Amino acid sequence: MSNAQIEIQLILSLVAVACALPGVFLVLRKMALISDAISHSILPGIVVGFFITHDLASPLLILMATLTGVLTVVLVEYIQKTGLVKEDTAIGLVFPSLFSLGVILIARNAGDVHLDVDAVLLGEVAFAPFDRWMYNGMDMGPKSLWMMGGILTMTITLLSLFYKELKVATFDAGLAASLGFAPMAIHYGLMTVSSVTTVGAFDAIGAILVVAFMIVPAACVYLLTNNLKKLLIFSSLLGIFASISGYWLAHAMDTSIAGTIATVLGLIFFLVYLFAPNRGYISQWYKEKQQKTEVALLVFLLHLANHEDEMERNSNHLQEHINWSHQLARKVLKLANQNNMIEIENEIISLTPKGLEFTEQAISYITDNKNSELEGIKQNYFLFRG
Numbered sequence: 001m002s003n004a005q006i007e008i009q010l011i012l013s014l015v016a017v018a019c020a021l022p023g024v025f026l027v028l029r030k031m032a033l034i035s036d037a038i039s040h041s042i043l044p045g046i047v048v049g050f051f052i053t054h055d056l057a058s059p060l061l062i063l064m065a066t067l068t069g070v071l072t073v074v075l076v077e078y079i080q081k082t083g084l085v086k087e088d089t090a091i092g093l094v095f096p097s098l099f100s101l102g103v104i105l106i107a108r109n110a111g112d113v114h115l116d117v118d119a120v121l122l123g124e125v126a127f128a129p130f131d132r133w134m135y136n137g138m139d140m141g142p143k144s145l146w147m148m149g150g151i152l153t154m155t156i157t158l159l160s161l162f163y164k165e166l167k168v169a170t171f172d173a174g175l176a177a178s179l180g181f182a183p184m185a186i187h188y189g190l191m192t193v194s195s196v197t198t199v200g201a202f203d204a205i206g207a208i209l210v211v212a213f214m215i216v217p218a219a220c221v222y223l224l225t226n227n228l229k230k231l232l233i234f235s236s237l238l239g240i241f242a243s244i245s246g247y248w249l250a251h252a253m254d255t256s257i258a259g260t261i262a263t264v265l266g267l268i269f270f271l272v273y274l275f276a277p278n279r280g281y282i283s284q285w286y287k288e289k290q291q292k293t294e295v296a297l298l299v300f301l302l303h304l305a306n307h308e309d310e311m312e313r314n315s316n317h318l319q320e321h322i323n324w325s326h327q328l329a330r331k332v333l334k335l336a337n338q339n340n341m342i343e344i345e346n347e348i349i350s351l352t353p354k355g356l357e358f359t360e361q362a363i364s365y366i367t368d369n370k371n372s373e374l375e376g377i378k379q380n381y382f383l384f385r386g
Helices: 003-028 032-041 043-053 059-081 087-109 117-121 125-130 143-161 163-171 173-178 183-222 228-253 257-275 281-306 315-322 326-338 353-368 374-381
Strands: 132-135 138-142 342-345 348-351
Touching: 003 032, 003 125, 003 138, 003 143, 003 163, 003 183, 003 228, 003 257, 032 043, 032 059, 032 087, 032 183, 043 059, 043 087, 059 087, 059 183, 125 138, 125 143, 125 183, 125 257, 132 143, 138 143, 143 163, 143 183, 163 173, 163 183, 173 183, 183 228, 183 257, 228 257, 257 281, 281 315, 281 326, 281 348, 281 353, 326 342, 348 353
Parallel strands: none
Antiparallel strands: 132 138, 342 348
């Protein structure tokens, strides 16, 4: 493994963690799209900064781009607060306008400068090791490595200092205000950190991968845990894993590094979306199927409790009286029998004392809702779930 390959993986890992930390709070605040807006709308800030300094390495470009990112957030919130449009519409109005302005400025005034639209959207981290920081004749390493290391250090420091305030303001802005935490200041602080991170990663990896790093790891881990600290830690680790695996996959396939990493992140999210234990699609589908079966079981038990006629309780005519398919009737009958809710004698079904007691509690819950939750009742009575 060459030094350049090590440096590229280090840069990608630093960018992944630096993006994942503010990305967690953007996802929790339901502001995921704002990262996309910032990553595109900072372009005019970069262009204006270049026009002033005529130096792509000038720190003024970072400052101007950061200010443009904050301006994007301010404009989005101002438009949203008018009540005429929702947040997603406000974002859709602001960032295309600012991004288009940047593209026009580049096309008309900086066509001969290496600041093209392809570099803006995709980026190419493979070139990052060639942009070195020389200090007193010493090679200090890639500039992107130092820049993202500094940004990550700043982010971790601010997160450590204001973790409690940021946590409270994220989940309950009203409580944060009552505790004197200034939720608006915290909000704009988070947006500023997001802007700085986006600008720092902009040149190395491009806008698309910045958005992927900010949103996808947090969205994946959010399907697995509700613990904020775990969200921050595992989102960072997932970003590092996707960076390294995506880099080597791109190396093997000779494809775009940024595009491959974004694809890896997308595939990881798809797998988590399907197989997450509690919130995954398959888990939700199974729970829904289980609930339908349990509702059918409750209907069956209520039917038995309300009918003394043996014909109404005959196991062979069950689907006719409750209007069920034969398959559903057999399934419910088996479940009730497994849980010792019923007894069958000469094909006539009767409630057991356990089944009668459960039915009475369920009726009480349905009529006055004063008892414990129905799920708790079912946990006490069901040995086999549907």
